[in-house]
Amino acid sequence: MVTACSEPGFFVSATGGHDTQARNAMKPSRSHRPLERSALTLGFVPLTDCAPLIAAQSAGFFAEEGLTVTLSREASWAAIRDKVAFGLLDGAQMLAGMPIAATLGVGAPPQAMVTALSLGLNGNAITVSEALYGRLVAADPEAMSERPCTARALKRVIDADREAGLAPMTFAMVHPASAHNYQLRYWLAAAGIDPDRDVRLIVVPPPRMVANLEAGRIAGYCVGEPWNQMAVRAGLGRVLITGYEIWRNAPEKVLGVTRDWAERHPNTHRALVRALVRAARWLDEPANRRGIVTRLAAPDRLDAPAEAIRGPLVGEFRHAREATSVSLPDFNVFHRYAANFPWCSQAMWFITQMLRWGQIVGALDIAATAAAVYRPGIYREAVADIGVACPDTDTKSEGRHAEGWALATNDGAIAMGPDRFFDGRVFDPADCLGYIAETQPTARTARLAELAQVNPSNRSSVAG
């Protein structure tokens, strides 16, 4: 819990990225920009959504950009952040909220980080134990039959437990700055459950989720794959709701580097982004997805059964052992829907959640912070000559589209996916304060008056 830094000079290197003409004038030519560094070490965490890194290596996209990459498997997000900060890794797969948390010093001393690339959308789910599932169905069969599943039945069970004088149930997620944490909290809070008081929320490393569920130490969790399918396959747990259903096409992982590294290696950074965008595009082909499964399952990658990885990756998802697979083609999105574009507005959404749950104490300029960390300008330069259409604006609203829609750009229209939140709420980046005010269950640490002072109207061009 560190007071956020908000002096004006702090974000000097933020790029606006609105000026299309300037952007076109700077269009890079691959052959004319020598790499500052060609041998890179990148960190990844053994989860299905590290696929773009594995694919960029095995399908040769790194090599085609002149990069020799060593992939280093890391046991924790903390290790990823530290090794990137110390320069032991050039960059890494990171939780989408992590470069922001690191820059602001949420939970650790501040270290300026940036991302110019989103590695993909969705991929999480909330699983509960069979025992809790039984109690939920008994408590409110109607709520449990609704899709998407709300936490209304859970609220009843929690209230009953409290009346009986029982200790709150424990739920797990993977890191304080993870999308999992914010999704689980969002889902609980929407049913009137206070995630800090009505349940005990802890961190459990993903590979240990199933064992903890089996031992009864946790009643449920929010995690990425294959750790939901592993519980389902073993008959130990049931998936109540996928991350995709909580927030359609939510940002999940990014490529994170230190701001210093990005400034010293601009050409290398662009080459790296380009290689990973090409790998993500390659992963959009169903045949390539099927092909990457065995590589992901390998002992030096995920070290998990291929069958558990394959299902969700190819869009076949099981909610319970005896249930048949349902088709969820967007369970993991790696490229379509402008999935690789680092939307400043999505960084702003993460900041609103950090404020909502008291991770950021004190006031900060939300838009400036987001623009200093999420760098769409670098992304646009990187993909300028590989035929990838880019959004013209850095922000868009979230929650207005229940179905797919078209985003008009100077490069032509981009087919976008739905972006609905399961409770129908809309996030307008031009009104972050209103969003925080309406979602904050109690007056927590973020004082809205102070926030209003450092956030003069940020209304600008907002797509969607």
Next chain:
Amino acid sequence: MRARRTGRLGVACLLLQQNTSVNRTMAVALRVLLVDRRSARLSTLRAVIADAGYDVVDVVSDEADLYDAMERLAPDAVIVGADSPSRDVLEDVATLGERYPKPLLMLSSQDDRRLMAEASAAGISAYVMEGLSPALVRSLVDVAVRQFQQVETLRRELAETRETLADRQVINRAKCLLMEREAMSEQQAYARLRKTAMDHSLPLAEIARRVMTRAAE
């Protein structure tokens, strides 16, 4: 709990002013918890840290309930194997309030940064209470890093010794095979292996291994 800590640290800081080198008397003030996956590495680390004058409050497996351990033991500092998945648990504990240790990503000076990078490379991470004496923390991390580096060096030496032994064995077997099948003398067999190795710019043991594999097929 706050008061207890401040009192102890107050003494430590006072002592630090009198004597710039960290000695046993003052280091007693720092209560350290060790968390690791490998128990063998832990027990030696415990001895070394205790010997440096720190108070090791407990040593726990990284699969233990760290929320409970942190609450119960209230350590000033935690030393954890950097390859432990439980580091993310400690990250969460750090967000629970001021009375829990925070990730020691880096201290202020360049030297400290170097030390922390060295620690990370050696496989050590530290979580410390805010406001601890930097000298005490630095010395603690330094002790742990040196211990881990020693263990790592020993491990590497052992692996190399094993490899050398295995190499020698396979070279001998290949030599015998050539002597038997090609009716060569020991010297001729060895010369053949060495020449092949030089022609292919490969280690002798690798050629020997290939000879054995081919013979087995």
